[in-house]
Amino acid sequence: MKKISRRLFVEGTGAGIVAVAIPLEGQAQSAPAAPTTASNAPKTTIKLTINGQQRSMEVEDRWTLVEVLRDHLQLTGTKIGCDRGECGACTVLVNGKAVYSCSQLAVWMDGRTVQTIEGLAQGTKLDPLQTAFIEHDAPQCGYCTSGQLMAAKALLNSNPKPTREEVRAGMTGNLCRCSNYNHYVEAVMAAAGTLKSGGAA
Ligand code: FES
Ligand code: FES
Structure with a gap:
């Protein structure tokens, strides 16, 4: 790999x-090159x-x-x-x-x-990723979780059945200071239906 x-x-x-x-x-x-006040900012x-x-x-x-x-x-x-x-x-x-x-x-x-993240659930119905994150204890402090969810959503949009390596690669840009990466990967694979029993892909 x-x-x-x-x-x-x-x-x-x-x-x-x-x-x-x-x-x-x-x-x-273009972006403003110099600081401007709130009143005259373009x-x-x-x-x-x-x-x-x-x-x-x-x-x-x-x-x-x-x-x-x-x-x-x-x-x-x-x-x-x-x-x-x-x-x-x-x-x-x-x-x-x-x-x-x-x-x-x-x-x-x-x-x-x-x-x-506010647009992920449909009313009171959680997105399958949100359910999987809960079931797999993915969030710890939770600070990175909304970003992890959106990265996972983008991944499954383009690759609905990713391998474990593809999940890891697809979420490389999302850091977790609680280092709960394995649970996030398991949760994404579960949501995608590619997690085999026992946790192995
Ligand atoms: S807050 Fe945007 S990448 Fe860290
Ligand atoms: S769950 Fe704490 S930063 Fe990721």
């Missing part, structure tokens, strides 16, 4: 989350879909996606760990792919579809 280091992942191995540090195709490239009106709901909102060009989600839409299930594209706690889906929301400008979301 090809060994995937975190450095390799960030440099381009582990598709999907790797795209977080660069603008998605067709996105505006603003842009964007239209996007968040958790199935269409929204039009004015955002400052310097705001990150996670800033908009947490501070302006109160979608605080998305967490901030490092705020610099290293830990994965802020992972959300943009057009179905996992991205670090701390590394995306909100203006880049114009015309995009964003899914956060």
Whole structure:
């Protein structure tokens, strides 16, 4: 099996989350170069879909996606760990792919579809991944869990029946300070139906 280091992942191995540090195709490239005050910061009106709901909102060009989600839409299930594209706690889906929301400008979301942890369950019905995470004791302190769930969701979107190695590779970009990686992998495989009895794939 090809060994995937975190450095390799960030440099381009582990598709999907790797795209977080660069603008998605067709996105505006500019960000304010110098600090500005809240009153005179450049603003842009964007239209996007968040958790199935269409929204039009004015955002400052310097705001990150996670800033908009947490501070302006109160979608605080998305967490901030490092705020610099290293830990994965802020992972959300943009057009179905996992991205670090701390590394995306909100203006880049114009015309995009964003899914956060709040949009994973259908009403009171948990997503199979959420159920599997509970059943396999995946969350410990829980801080990384929403990011882990969204990374897993993106993985199963593109690969519904992943092997253990593919799950590990697909979630390489999500760190867990409680080091509960094995339980997260087991849970994803259970949700995908690829976990054989006894835990072995
Ligand atoms: S908070 Fe975004 S990668 Fe750590
Ligand atoms: S469960 Fe504590 S950081 Fe992952």
